[in-house]
Amino acid sequence: MTRQTGAPQGNPAANRNPGTTPGGGTSHDVGAGWSAGAEAAGDAGTAGRTGPVPPRSVAVIGAGTMGHGIARVFAAGGVPVRLADRTVELARAGRDAIAASLPERDATVVDLVTPVGDIAEAVTGAALVIEAVPEDLALKQVVWQAIGAHAPRDATLASNTSSYDIGLLATAAGAPARVLGMHWYNPAYLVPCVEVVRTAAVEPGRVEAVLGWLTALGKRPAVTANTAGFVGNRLQFAMVAEAFRCLAEGVATARDIDAIVRGSFGFRLGDYGPFEIADLAGLDVYRAILDYLAEHLGERFATPPNLVELTAAGRYGAKSGGGVYEWPGETARRARADRDRRLAARLNSIDAGGQNR
Numbered sequence: 001m002t003r004q005t006g007a008p009q010g011n012p013a014a015n016r017n018p019g020t021t022p023g024g025g026t027s028h029d030v031g032a033g034w035s036a037g038a039e040a041a042g043d044a045g046t047a048g049r050t051g052p053v054p055p056r057s058v059a060v061i062g063a064g065t066m067g068h069g070i071a072r073v074f075a076a077g078g079v080p081v082r083l084a085d086r087t088v089e090l091a092r093a094g095r096d097a098i099a100a101s102l103p104e105r106d107a108t109v110v111d112l113v114t115p116v117g118d119i120a121e122a123v124t125g126a127a128l129v130i131e132a133v134p135e136d137l138a139l140k141q142v143v144w145q146a147i148g149a150h151a152p153r154d155a156t157l158a159s160n161t162s163s164y165d166i167g168l169l170a171t172a173a174g175a176p177a178r179v180l181g182m183h184w185y186n187p188a189y190l191v192p193c194v195e196v197v198r199t200a201a202v203e204p205g206r207v208e209a210v211l212g213w214l215t216a217l218g219k220r221p222a223v224t225a226n227t228a229g230f231v232g233n234r235l236q237f238a239m240v241a242e243a244f245r246c247l248a249e250g251v252a253t254a255r256d257i258d259a260i261v262r263g264s265f266g267f268r269l270g271d272y273g274p275f276e277i278a279d280l281a282g283l284d285v286y287r288a289i290l291d292y293l294a295e296h297l298g299e300r301f302a303t304p305p306n307l308v309e310l311t312a313a314g315r316y317g318a319k320s321g322g323g324v325y326e327w328p329g330e331t332a333r334r335a336r337a338d339r340d341r342r343l344a345a346r347l348n349s350i351d352a353g354g355q356n357r
C-alpha cells in the first residue's frame, strides 16, 4: 500500500496530509483532518487571498436541496451564478432558499444569483457547470445531453451525483474530457469537504482547476477515483448498513445506536480520519479486532490484505514509529497531545452549545 511520509507532525501548517489520490499522486494540499481548524468552514470570502481564485461564472442545474446550497457557496465568494430548474419559479424558490439560509439575508450574495428556467440559458458563458438534479439516471442523462449541447466549449462540467458512474453522464454530454464529479455534502455551504471525482477520460488540468476554485471558496476538496459511492458514501453507507443490521438484530435501540456513534468514534471523526485514528490506536489492535469480527459476523469484516501486510511488517502505527503514516521522533507524543487538545475543545464547544445529549 502507499505509505504517507512526513504525515502527522503536530504542526497544522506543515502537516496537511494530502491523502492518497487515485493515480497515486499526492500533489495537492487539501488540509485533511489532522490540520483542520485553520480555515473557517463554509463559504468564506476570498478578499485578500493571493492563491487560487474562484471561477468567473457558474451555472448550477437543479435548485433543490443541494443546488441552492452549492449556488450559495459561489455567490458568497463573489461569483455570478445562474441557478436553473425545470421552471423559473422553481429556480426562484431556490434563490429564496439561499436568502432564507443567510444569517443576515445578505443582498450582495442573493443578487449574484440569477434564477432561470432553461438549461441553455443557464450555461451560456459559464466557466463551470454543476448538475444537481435528482438521482435518476435517465433524467440526468437527458439533462447532460442539454448541458453538452449548450455549454461553452471550454467549460468544465461537473455532476453532484451521489453514486453514478460519471462516465455515463460524460457520454451523454459528448464531452468526456471536460466532465468530472463534484460531490458536495449537505448543507453545501457548511460542510467543508467536496469530493472531486477524477475519471479516466478527464483531460489534464481540469481536476486541478476545480481544486483551486474550491480552495479559493474556503472548501477542503479531496480527490477520488470514479467508483461507486466514491469514498464518502462508500464509508458512510457501510456504517449506515451496519447500523440497520444492529437495529434488526436487537443489539440496541435506534436511539442508543445514534448516541453511541455521536458520543464515541463519531465524536472523533470531525477531527481525525480512520487512518489517523487507527495509527494512534495501534494497527495490531485493529487487526485483532477485525479478525474476531470476521469470525463472528462474517466476511464483510475480513481483514484487508494491506492491513495484514502492515502488521506483518511490524508497522503498528505511532507506537512502532510507522503504520499507515510515518511517525518519526517526537511526532507520536506531539500528536497525542494535539489530539487531546482538539477533542477537549470539541467537547467544550458541544457542551457550550447545549448539544450534549
Ligand SMILES: NC(=O)c1ccc[n+]([C@@H]2O[C@H](COP(=O)([O-])OP(=O)(O)OC[C@H]3O[C@@H](n4cnc5c(N)ncnc54)[C@H](O)[C@@H]3O)[C@@H](O)[C@H]2O)c1
Residues within 6 Å of the ligand: 061, 062, 063, 064, 065, 066, 067, 084, 085, 086, 090, 132, 133, 134, 135, 136, 139, 143, 160, 161, 162, 163, 183, 184, 185, 186
Ligand atoms: N440531498 C443530499 O444530501 C445530497 C448530498 C450529496 C449529493 N446529492 C445529490 O445531488 C443531486 C440532487 O439532490 P437533491 O437532494 O438536491 O435533490 P432535490 O430533489 O432536492 O433537488 C433536485 C432539483 O432538480 C430539479 N430538476 C428536476 N429535473 C430538472 C431538470 N430537467 N432541469 C433542471 N432542474 C431539474 C428539481 O425540480 C429539484 O429542484 C442528486 O444527484 C443527489 O444524489 C444529494
